[in-house]
Amino acid sequence: MAYLLKNGQVYLEHQLVTCDIRIQNGKIAALGTDLTPLADETVFDCTAKLVTPGLVDPHVHLRDPGQTDKETIATGSAAAARGGFTTIGAMPNVIPVPDDATKVADMVQRNTENGLVHILQFSSITKNREAGDLVDFQAVKQAGAFAVSNDGSGVQDAATMLKALAGAAEAGLTLAAHVEEDSLKFGGVINAGPKAEELGVPGIINAVETSQLARDIALSEATGAHYHMCHVSTAASVRMIRQAKAAGIPVTAEVTPHHLLLSDEMIPGNDANYKMNPPLRSEADRQALIEGLCDGTIDCIATDHAPHTALEKAKGLCGSPFGITGSETAFDTLYTTFVQGAQPRFTLTQLLNWMTAAPARCFNIDAGTLLPGAAADIAVFDLKTPTTIKADEFASKGHNSPFVGQTVYGQTIATFVSGKLVYRKDDAQK
Numbered sequence: 001m002a003y004l005l006k007n008g009q010v011y012l013e014h015q016l017v018t019c020d021i022r023i024q025n026g027k028i029a030a031l032g033t034d035l036t037p038l039a040d041e042t043v044f045d046c047t048a049k050l051v052t053p054g055l056v057d058p059h060v061h062l063r064d065p066g067q068t069d070k071e072t073i074a075t076g077s078a079a080a081a082r083g084g085f086t087t088i089g090a091m092p093n094v095i096p097v098p099d100d101a102t103k104v105a106d107m108v109q110r111n112t113e114n115g116l117v118h119i120l121q122f123s124s125i126t127k128n129r130e131a132g133d134l135v136d137f138q139a140v141k142q143a144g145a146f147a148v149s150n151d152g153s154g155v156q157d158a159a160t161m162l163k164a165l166a167g168a169a170e171a172g173l174t175l176a177a178h179v180e181e182d183s184l185k186f187g188g189v190i191n192a193g194p195k196a197e198e199l200g201v202p203g204i205i206n207a208v209e210t211s212q213l214a215r216d217i218a219l220s221e222a223t224g225a226h227y228h229m230c231h232v233s234t235a236a237s238v239r240m241i242r243q244a245k246a247a248g249i250p251v252t253a254e255v256t257p258h259h260l261l262l263s264d265e266m267i268p269g270n271d272a273n274y275k276m277n278p279p280l281r282s283e284a285d286r287q288a289l290i291e292g293l294c295d296g297t298i299d300c301i302a303t304d305h306a307p308h309t310a311l312e313k314a315k316g317l318c319g320s321p322f323g324i325t326g327s328e329t330a331f332d333t334l335y336t337t338f339v340q341g342a343q344p345r346f347t348l349t350q351l352l353n354w355m356t357a358a359p360a361r362c363f364n365i366d367a368g369t370l371l372p373g374a375a376a377d378i379a380v381f382d383l384k385t386p387t388t389i390k391a392d393e394f395a396s397k398g399h400n401s402p403f404v405g406q407t408v409y410g411q412t413i414a415t416f417v418s419g420k421l422v423y424r425k426d427d428a429q430k
């Protein structure tokens with residue numbers, strides 16, 4: 001199928017320009033003003049719409065295989081497409097854990113067969129994501145893994161992390177770290193602080209994250225290996241990453257939309273849609289995350305889309321699993337609050353960079369550009385029409401989002417993956 005996207009506000013190499021985009025054979029064939037439709041082209045009027053490289057989300061949980069009551073590759077990738085994402089990184093906390101070449105190759109095949117968007121596969125760092133043996137990084141890279149992570153748990157043993165960093169770097173794989181010191185968890189369910197006290201639930205202290213981050217920065221320095229920190233949540237972590245970067249240590253970091261948008265004070269009560277790991281922190285932490293993103297300490301945004309069933313999430317803060325969905329609410333919530341809001345904090349081009357080229361750079365992914373010759377991975381957003389986020393419209397099986405009911409701008413109108421229209425708002429509403 002060939003398309004001509006006419007007259008959009010196009011995010012092109014860090015600038016917004018009005019132009020047309022020709023899509024032929026799955027690729028961007030031409031950019032220009034007043035391009036004349038060719039005989040085989042379907043014209044898509046993008047007047048007053050934002051046209052951007054498809055968003056890149058290096059951190060999602062697809063639950064497939066093993067927990068397909070929560071999500072599947074098909075529904076999770078449909079959720080990504082509905083959020084404007086065209087490339088996602090699938091975390092390895094599925095069953096079985098992709099921790100060898102055979103299992104990684106199997107996941108790559110399943111992702112290709114069932115995915116609506118490009119799904120890049122993480123292998124784990126250690127066998128079965130448990131203490132003990134490291135994965136054979138060269139082998140999983142050859143089998144198609146794009147990066148390694150034990151996400152869902154921190155690597156508790158320093159020697160294991162040291163060897164993992166060195167091995168991943170040697171294989172040319174980014175190591176994405178879920179940073180959590182198990183001995184400091186103390187059964188916490190939300191941030192330690194006044195809100196946890198008010199609700200009478202156990203708290204999670206900042207040092208759960210910072211104590212292990214300090215170790216990991218030291219190990220990155222010792223090995224010279226690139227270390228990518230997942231879902232930064234505290235002001236102290238931002239400070240430590242800033243110092244590490246100033247010292248030339250090869251650290252990168254991601255922050256989630258929910259840590260940018262919410263603090264623990266906003267938890268309305270015993271509602272598990274506000275329970276995730278790391279937890280929502282204090283307002284001062286949240287402000288530090290925003291500042292860290294703006295000054296380049298934090299490199300990019302990643303959703304940590306973590307679907308769970310309604311039954312599991314009905315069990316309150318103490319009884320439910322950690323995690324909230326994010327694929328379908330990331331762009332519009334961030335755009336509405338931080339770009340279009342009463343007190344803007346980001347420019348639109350900053351936000352788009354953090355959701356396209358910047359994550360691609362952290363993981364060496366070939367994505368995030370609309371220059372001719374690139375894959376036609378494109379998202380079209382409506383920035384003008386307000387819409388209310390509704391759970392029954394989610395493509396994800398997971399409805400566990402604290403953003404349901406919010407009125408936002410920035411709904412996805414269409415998503416193209418390699419030139420194929422994989423999501424269109426009008427179709428979804430039929």
Ligand SMILES: NC(=O)N[C@@H](CC(=O)O)C(=O)O
Nearest residue numbers: 061151152276277306322323
């Ligand atoms: N973020 C979460 O709260 N949960 C994630 C795991 C993770 O990313 O740590 C999950 O898999 O549910």
Ligand SMILES: [Zn+2]
Nearest residue numbers: 151152178230
């Ligand atoms: Zn995690």
